[in-house]
Structure formats: C-alpha cells, structure tokens
Amino acid sequence: MxxxxxxxxxxxxxxxxxxxxxxxxxxxxxxxxxxxxxxxxxxxxxxxxxxxxxxxxxxxxxxxxxxxxxxxxxxxxxxxxxxxxxxxxxxxxxxxxxxxxxxxxxxxxxxxxxxxxxxxxxxxxxxxxYSNNSIGVFALSESDAGSDVAALNTKAQREGDFWILNGTKAWVTSAKEAQYGVIFATVDTDLKYKGITAFLLDFDNATGLTVGPNEDKLGIRATSTCNLHLDNVRVRSSNVLGSIGGGFRLAMEQLDRARIGIASQALGIAQAALEAAVGYAEQRIAFGQPLLKLSSVQTRIAEMALRIESTRLLVRKAAVEIDRNERSTKACSMAKWFAGETATFAAHNCLQIMGGMGYVKNMPAERFYRDARITEIYGGVTDVQKTIVAEQVIEQLKGR
Structure with missing residues (x-):
C-alpha cells in the first residue's frame, strides 16, 4: 500500500x-x-x-x-x-x-x-x-443557499440526546455511493451563520434519509450528483462535529482545502488537453507538414503551457500554505479561480487544434471541455473567488 x-x-x-x-x-x-x-x-x-x-x-x-x-x-x-x-x-x-x-x-x-x-x-x-474504499459526502449547499451559505434552511432541533434534521441538501457529489457524510444544518435560522452546525451521519441506519435522482450533467458524468432529503433524521448528540453553531467556520476552513482539490482537478484536465493537442498535431498533416509546425498551432500550445505552469505554481503555493498552517484563503481562491479558467482555456484550444475531430465523441477533447467547466463553478464560482481575493488583498494592505 x-x-x-x-x-x-x-x-x-x-x-x-x-x-x-x-x-x-x-x-x-x-x-x-x-x-x-x-x-x-x-x-x-x-x-x-x-x-x-x-x-x-x-x-x-x-x-x-x-x-x-x-x-x-x-x-x-x-x-x-x-x-x-x-x-x-x-x-x-x-x-x-x-x-x-x-x-x-x-x-x-x-x-x-x-x-x-x-x-x-x-x-x-x-x-x-467503514472500509478504505467507502465514500463520504459534504452536504452544505441547498437550492437557495449556494454561495450564500448563511441562508441555508435545513433545520436541526434538539430532542433529548438526539438532533432531528429536516430539509433538503442539493448538489451532493457521490450521494448515490456514499456510506456516511457531514450534514450542515441550522439550530436557529434567525442566527444566520452563527446557527450553522455540522452533523456526522451514518447513511446505512439513517431512517428518513432519501437520496434523490442523479442529475444528468454536462461533465464529470461518472460522478453522481443528487439531493439529500432529510425527513426527521435522528442524529446522536455525540455526532455533532465541532461545536453547536461552529459549522460555518468549519465549512469555510474546509472549502479552502476543497479549492485546492478543485484547482488540482482543473490542472490535471488542462494537462491532459495539452498532451492530447500536441499528440494530435504531431500526427495530423496539413499543407504538407504536421500541424505542430504551424506557428498558429505553436502559439496555442505555448499559451496553454504558460497558463498550466502558472496554475501549477499557484496550486502548490496554496497547498504548502495550508500545510504550514499559514493564512491561506487568498492563495486557495487564487489557485481555484485561475485553475478553472486554465482548464477551460486549455480544453478550448485543444478542441480548436483538433478542428472537426475535436468535436466528436471518439476523441477526448470534447470531454475535457465538458469536464473543465465545472471547475469554474463548484466549490465557489469564479466571481465569488474574485471577491474573496479582493477582500483579502484589501485587508492585508490596510493592515500594513
């Protein structure tokens, strides 16, 4: 192992x-x-x-x-x-x-x-x-509480030694295959983010838990993405993760780490697109020579490579800051923002280099393009990352 x-x-x-x-x-x-x-x-x-x-x-x-x-x-x-x-x-x-x-x-x-x-x-x-190959989920988002986490409406009510959960969590990755997970609910909606609490849940004995149908997605289609419906689901008080009302802080800290993961996913997709583009351009003959010899193709490859290398440095910087227990929110958001755009850029240029062949399903370029798009959306859309970066930069400069 x-x-x-x-x-x-x-x-x-x-x-x-x-x-x-x-x-x-x-x-x-x-x-x-x-x-x-x-x-x-x-x-x-x-x-x-x-x-x-x-x-x-x-x-x-x-x-x-x-x-x-x-x-x-x-x-x-x-x-x-x-x-x-x-x-x-x-x-x-x-x-x-x-x-x-x-x-x-x-x-x-x-x-x-x-x-x-x-x-x-x-x-x-x-x-x-649970065994090593078991899957855990992170159920935070709701249909009306995506980027605005404080607006979540799944409720947790105390009943003796249990908490009773009611509500619906949306966009839960791997929900169909999961054996356990962390569910975020509020103990009091009037408290906004201060009421959010994280609950650990065993799925195999969670009476009242229903997994909704799998969403038919544009990309990352081998993952399941479903709603989780909670109807009087009982969770022992011993399964509160962290403290009552401390769930918002936990979620924000963990989303920094998730953004490193998403940025790394985007980076891998971008690298695959670059490799596929070069491999195709080396074999495809046009105007009596391989596409790889054309200056327009070389320019696309150079631009892809530059963005990929820049992304890799941003991602590794963010990961190292986490590992050093440094303040890393700005670095994580920068990495996620730039990596998502890089994946889409690289997939787009791979498809352009392949031309008509890039548009058909027996070539990987169109899958790269579809898979890349989610990396600009989940874990906080790009616009949210820009806001986070701006806030962090302003705070740091004002604090000098």
Missing part, C-alpha cells in the same frame, strides 16, 4: 522547493501518473458515456491508500499532507476528470475534515466502521 511505500514526512512542507518536489512526493506523483495511464485513460470515455461510477478504480485507489491521503495512519490513512493530495488529484484527473473529482471531494471535504477536527470516538467509529 502507498502509505507503506511512502512514509509520512512531517517536514514535507518546509522541504518543498518551488523547483523540485521532495523525493517521496516525486514517487507519489509517478505512482499516480502511471495509474492514470494504465487504469483511467482506457476507460474514461466509457465511464463518461455511461455515467457510471468507477467502482473498480476507486477500490484500487483505496488499496494504494489514496482514499485517505491526509488521514492519520492509526485510522488506516496515509498520513500525508495537502501538497501530496494535490499531486494525487492532478495526476488522476489527467486520466479521468470524474475519478479525480470523486477522490478530491471525498478526501478534501470529508476525510480531511473528520481527521482534522473530529473527536477521537468519532474518528474511531467512522474510520473504523
């Missing part, structure tokens, strides 16, 4: 160089690169076409320790950091955007959150009860 091959290194963030990854992370990167080529690329189009969850591939990733990348070893985790997780998601997304999304969201939004702030008995229960 990967966690045995690559031991956790506490000083990884301190040892990180902008030019070279530490040896154990280089090995991790190679492992995931090889897995993407061998296990994901050959089936990515089929998974997308059939909107089929990659169960076999997820099981193999779990065997490698990649479904609990940042979880402590005593809970069957690999004990690595956010920089490591970023590398994992980037390389897997290069092979299949959907698989990268599943691994990213489970690791960044559920497993890391439980490991980071869960009580000992909570971690023993949830990590111990």
């Amino acid at each position: 990967l966690r045995k091959i690559i031991p956790p290194i506490a000083s990884a963030a301190r040892n990180f160089s902008i030019c070279e990854l530490p040896a154990h992370l280089q090995e991790l990167q190679k492992t995931c690169h090889s897995f993407a080529d061998r296990e994901l690329k050959p089936v990515a189009a089929e998974l997308d076409r059939d909107a089929r969850f990659p169960a076999e591939q997820i099981a193999k990733l779990a065997d490698l320790g990649l479904m609990r990348v940042t979880v402590d070893p005593e809970y069957a985790g690999s004990g690595l950091n956010m920089l490591a997780l970023s590398l994992v998601v980037e390389e897997l997304s290069r092979g299949c955007g959907s698989t990268g999304s599943i691994v990213s969201i489970h690791n960044c939004l559920f497993a890391n959150l439980l490991n980071r702030v869960g009580a000992e008995e909570q971690k023993q229960h949830f990590f111990g009860k």
Whole structure:
C-alpha cells in the first residue's frame, strides 16, 4: 500500500522547493501518473458515456491508500499532507476528470475534515466502521443557499440526546455511493451563520434519509450528483462535529482545502488537453507538414503551457500554505479561480487544434471541455473567488 511505500514526512512542507518536489512526493506523483495511464485513460470515455461510477478504480485507489491521503495512519490513512493530495488529484484527473473529482471531494471535504477536527470516538467509529474504499459526502449547499451559505434552511432541533434534521441538501457529489457524510444544518435560522452546525451521519441506519435522482450533467458524468432529503433524521448528540453553531467556520476552513482539490482537478484536465493537442498535431498533416509546425498551432500550445505552469505554481503555493498552517484563503481562491479558467482555456484550444475531430465523441477533447467547466463553478464560482481575493488583498494592505 502507498502509505507503506511512502512514509509520512512531517517536514514535507518546509522541504518543498518551488523547483523540485521532495523525493517521496516525486514517487507519489509517478505512482499516480502511471495509474492514470494504465487504469483511467482506457476507460474514461466509457465511464463518461455511461455515467457510471468507477467502482473498480476507486477500490484500487483505496488499496494504494489514496482514499485517505491526509488521514492519520492509526485510522488506516496515509498520513500525508495537502501538497501530496494535490499531486494525487492532478495526476488522476489527467486520466479521468470524474475519478479525480470523486477522490478530491471525498478526501478534501470529508476525510480531511473528520481527521482534522473530529473527536477521537468519532474518528474511531467512522474510520473504523467503514472500509478504505467507502465514500463520504459534504452536504452544505441547498437550492437557495449556494454561495450564500448563511441562508441555508435545513433545520436541526434538539430532542433529548438526539438532533432531528429536516430539509433538503442539493448538489451532493457521490450521494448515490456514499456510506456516511457531514450534514450542515441550522439550530436557529434567525442566527444566520452563527446557527450553522455540522452533523456526522451514518447513511446505512439513517431512517428518513432519501437520496434523490442523479442529475444528468454536462461533465464529470461518472460522478453522481443528487439531493439529500432529510425527513426527521435522528442524529446522536455525540455526532455533532465541532461545536453547536461552529459549522460555518468549519465549512469555510474546509472549502479552502476543497479549492485546492478543485484547482488540482482543473490542472490535471488542462494537462491532459495539452498532451492530447500536441499528440494530435504531431500526427495530423496539413499543407504538407504536421500541424505542430504551424506557428498558429505553436502559439496555442505555448499559451496553454504558460497558463498550466502558472496554475501549477499557484496550486502548490496554496497547498504548502495550508500545510504550514499559514493564512491561506487568498492563495486557495487564487489557485481555484485561475485553475478553472486554465482548464477551460486549455480544453478550448485543444478542441480548436483538433478542428472537426475535436468535436466528436471518439476523441477526448470534447470531454475535457465538458469536464473543465465545472471547475469554474463548484466549490465557489469564479466571481465569488474574485471577491474573496479582493477582500483579502484589501485587508492585508490596510493592515500594513
């Protein structure tokens, strides 16, 4: 298993160089690169076409320790950091955007959150009860509470040693396949964000929990995206994650980490688009020479490469700031914003280089384009990221 091959290194963030990854992370990167080529690329189009969850591939990733990348070893985790997780998601997304999304969201939004702030008995229960290839969800958004998290309306009412949850959570990734998750609800809507509380939930014995139909999406079609309907779902008080009213802070902290995951997914899609464009342009003959020789094609490739390299630096900077416990909100939002736009830009240019062939489904360019678009939307739309960056920059400059 990967966690045995690559031991956790506490000083990884301190040892990180902008030019070279530490040896154990280089090995991790190679492992995931090889897995993407061998296990994901050959089936990515089929998974997308059939909107089929990659169960076999997820099981193999779990065997490698990649479904609990940042979880402590005593809970069957690999004990690595956010920089490591970023590398994992980037390389897997290069092979299949959907698989990268599943691994990213489970690791960044559920497993890391439980490991980071869960009580000992909570971690023993949830990590111990479920196998490594189990999926956890993060149910925060609602139909009328996406970017405006404080407007959520799912209610939690105290009843003895239980909390009773009622409401509907929207856009829950991997909801169909999940065995457990964290549900955000408010104990008092009048308190706005101060009433939001996080609840850990076992799905297998949650009477009153219903998973809605899978959304028919433009991209990342091998992931399920469903509503969760909660009708008098009972949650033990011992399964409150953090404190009553502390859920908003937890959600915001975790969304910083999620944005690194989404940025890494976008980066992997962009890299796949660049590689596909170069591979096609090398073989395709036009005007008596390979497309790769045309200056217009070279310009597109150069622009793609520049944005990808710039994105990679932003993503790794954000991950390292998280690992150093530094204030990282600005870096995470910058990385997510720029990475999403880079993925769409690279996919667009890949399709343009391939021309008509890029528009057909037996070539990967159109899938890259569809998969890329979500990276500018979920985890906070690009406009929200710009607002966050502006607020952070203004605050920092005013504080000088």
